[in-house]
Amino acid sequence: MCDYGGCQQPARPDGFVYGRAYCKEHYLLGLESAFREEVSLLVADKATSKFRSLLGRYAEGVYSARDEPMPEALAGTKLRDRAENIRYRENAITFMIERHPQPIPIQQHWRFDLEDKVFTLISEEPTLLDCSEAAVILGKTEQNRTQIHKARQNTGSESFRDCANKSLV
Numbered sequence: 001m002c003d004y005g006g007c008q009q010p011a012r013p014d015g016f017v018y019g020r021a022y023c024k025e026h027y028l029l030g031l032e033s034a035f036r037e038e039v040s041l042l043v044a045d046k047a048t049s050k051f052r053s054l055l056g057r058y059a060e061g062v063y064s065a066r067d068e069p070m071p072e073a074l075a076g077t078k079l080r081d082r083a084e085n086i087r088y089r090e091n092a093i094t095f096m097i098e099r100h101p102q103p104i105p106i107q108q109h110w111r112f113d114l115e116d117k118v119f120t121l122i123s124e125e126p127t128l129l130d131c132s133e134a135a136v137i138l139g140k141t142e143q144n145r146t147q148i149h150k151a152r153q154n155t156g157s158e159s160f161r162d163c164a165n166k167s168l169v
């Protein structure tokens with residue numbers, strides 16, 4: 001049975017939120033109240049695993065209720081496992097997440113607005129490579145000019161030229 005006050009509906013099979021069960025109608029409300037509780041506990045640099053898990057599930061619930069896809073790379077399990085530097089700021093949650101397009105990983109900085117309940121990409125930049133990392137990538141992809149071209153675009157040609165000057169690439 002649904003744990004929402006006064007509700008008589010059966011709980012949905014995947015409607016569990018930390019020990020409480022909710023029907024289809026009240027699942028998102030239950031998720032939101034658990035999420036809000038964790039937000040109020042969120043201290044800088046101290047995002048609990050419960051908060052991480054709820055952020056992803058709550059955002060997915062909200063997006064799904066609006067019939068909108070989650071932004072690429074922000075699936076709930078990825079938020080739970082890979083979001084870093086989670087902070088509460090001006091009625092929003094901000095965090096970093098590393099994405100892994102080939103061949104250079106990218107660091108993205110996101111904001112989840114608690115009022116509008118939308119994600120906004122604040123900034124993104126390639127993970128900085130040192131010369132030996134660049135050499136490994138180029139070595140691996142020697143036969144693949146497209147990837148090398150992308151690597152140059154992503155890291156900035158300067159860093160590759162610097163590496164070349166040092167005869168590392």
Ligand SMILES: [Zn+2]
Nearest residue numbers: 002007023026
């Ligand atoms: Zn209910």
